[in-house]
Amino acid sequence: MNETPQHDTYDIIIIGGAIMGSSAAWFITEQASFDGRVLVVEKDPSYENCSTMHTNSCMRQQFSTPLNVKISQFAADFVKNLPRYMGDDERVPELAIRSFGYMYLADTAEFADVLRDNQKIQLTEGAATQLMTADEIKHAYPFYNVDDIVLGSINLIDEGLWDATAVFDWWRRSARERGIEFISNEAVAMTKNAAGTKVESITLKSGEVISCGKVLNASGPRAARTSKMAGVEIPVEPRKRYSWIFSAEQPLDRDLPLTIDPSGVHVRENGGGTYQCGGHSDIDPGVDYDDFAMDHDIWQNHIWPVLATRIPQFEAIKVQSEWAGHYAYNTFDHNAVMGPHTEVENFYFLNGFSGHGLQQSPAMGRGTAELMVNGSYSSLDMSLFHYDRIVNDTPIIEKAVI
Numbered sequence: 001m002n003e004t005p006q007h008d009t010y011d012i013i014i015i016g017g018a019i020m021g022s023s024a025a026w027f028i029t030e031q032a033s034f035d036g037r038v039l040v041v042e043k044d045p046s047y048e049n050c051s052t053m054h055t056n057s058c059m060r061q062q063f064s065t066p067l068n069v070k071i072s073q074f075a076a077d078f079v080k081n082l083p084r085y086m087g088d089d090e091r092v093p094e095l096a097i098r099s100f101g102y103m104y105l106a107d108t109a110e111f112a113d114v115l116r117d118n119q120k121i122q123l124t125e126g127a128a129t130q131l132m133t134a135d136e137i138k139h140a141y142p143f144y145n146v147d148d149i150v151l152g153s154i155n156l157i158d159e160g161l162w163d164a165t166a167v168f169d170w171w172r173r174s175a176r177e178r179g180i181e182f183i184s185n186e187a188v189a190m191t192k193n194a195a196g197t198k199v200e201s202i203t204l205k206s207g208e209v210i211s212c213g214k215v216l217n218a219s220g221p222r223a224a225r226t227s228k229m230a231g232v233e234i235p236v237e238p239r240k241r242y243s244w245i246f247s248a249e250q251p252l253d254r255d256l257p258l259t260i261d262p263s264g265v266h267v268r269e270n271g272g273g274t275y276q277c278g279g280h281s282d283i284d285p286g287v288d289y290d291d292f293a294m295d296h297d298i299w300q301n302h303i304w305p306v307l308a309t310r311i312p313q314f315e316a317i318k319v320q321s322e323w324a325g326h327y328a329y330n331t332f333d334h335n336a337v338m339g340p341h342t343e344v345e346n347f348y349f350l351n352g353f354s355g356h357g358l359q360q361s362p363a364m365g366r367g368t369a370e371l372m373v374n375g376s377y378s379s380l381d382m383s384l385f386h387y388d389r390i391v392n393d394t395p396i397i398e399k400a401v402i
């Protein structure tokens with residue numbers, strides 16, 4: 001990837017070229033009215049430390065905010081029809097969702113009520129969420145210990161594992177083929193007009209200063225740092241999330257749903273007698289942008305005991321690989337932040353996706369492209385997630401956060 005931009009002025013500059021930046025770039029090429037120039041600036045084209053490369057790669061329909069359910073429904077449709085969405089390109093692979101479902105487990109009456117309320121919303125939106133008593137869970141999945149479980153909820157349609165890397169790769173590849181320029185460089189500063197209402201230029205680490213019509217912040221956990229360059233704030237910080245892949249001495253006899261234990265530990269089927277699980281420490285501070293150190297005590301003292309209690313067959317397991325990744329954690333209300341800044345009007349956000357940004361990337365990229373190119377949404381109205389809710393102090397509380 002080149003370091004140097006081919007031009008000194010662009011209609012749209014996207015800062016961050018992982019899944020969100022690439023989705024927005026590709027969907028911009030889908031806007032019939034757009035014939036401008038787009039530059040995607042990515043500081044690490046190996047993508048080694050971005051959130052996109054550290055994930056569980058799953059999607060779910062079980063959200064409590066109707067718009068979040070609709071966003072995931074578009075994700076499912078997009079993934080299952082990838083070649084069609086990519087212009088019937090014969091090179092694009094057919095993808096499927098391995099729909100083992102997300103199993104939310106409630107061990108209190110209060111949380112069971114939350115699951116019941118969420119199910120009503122999800123059914124209204126067309127999701128197939130089923131509530132299950134402890135006995136029903138035990139019957140369908142005999143490997144669980146359900147002694148403390150009051151209620152579970154699961155949806156076996158369009159909920160499970162999918163190949164996010166393939167979608168990410170195709171967005172990048174196709175966007176480039178359609179003329180979007182990706183460079184390996186870092187945005188380090190911005191200048192604004194005298195009134196402070198517009199970003200006029202972006203300075204790259206290599207020294208070039210490039211003019212821009214609009215800027216999109218797609219910087220993942222570094223969203224606040226990029227915003228600061230424009231003199232604006234966003235309540236998003238990196239939070240560490242640990243993942244492990246392990247093999248079981250006695251693998252389960254059927255697919256393990258992505259199980260969200262009441263403790264917050266989650267574990268899912270990974271194929272071939274292996275499983276992927278994730279969790280975080282009880283104290284969960286914002287961390288340094290470059291802090292990816294593992295905490296081995298968490299596995300020993302917290303994660304493994306929870307797994308072995310919930311699924312006794314997981315007493316005998318062996319860790320195969322482990323890593324720490326970052327959520328771009330929105331401390332205001334855990335939901336996505338998009339749309340323009342309220343004062344710096346050409347500075348747009350695409351940030352704050354915590355643990356659900358992969359599945360939101362098709363709808364978020366499409367919506368952002370529509371808004372930045374046409375000034376309004378023509379598919380799904382995403383204005384609920386606009387930045388102005390932070391200024392107006394009107395959080396959207398999503399009750400189904402992992």
Ligand SMILES: Cc1cc2nc3c(=O)[nH]c(=O)nc-3n(C[C@H](O)[C@H](O)[C@H](O)COP(=O)(O)OP(=O)(O)OC[C@H]3O[C@@H](n4cnc5c(N)ncnc54)[C@H](O)[C@@H]3O)c2cc1C
Nearest residue numbers: 016018020043051052056057058187220325356357358359
């Ligand atoms: C452990 C874990 C499990 C997850 N599981 C799931 C899941 O199962 N399903 C799901 O939907 N989501 C999941 N997520 C969330 C998902 O991975 C993220 O929400 C999504 O990848 C966010 O993509 P992004 O492009 O916004 O951010 P990132 O992938 O972090 O990309 C941001 C990019 O911006 C670049 N950048 C930053 N600053 C600059 C700059 N100044 N100049 C140039 N480039 C810059 C970075 O190098 C980086 O490549 C998970 C996340 C983690 C950590």
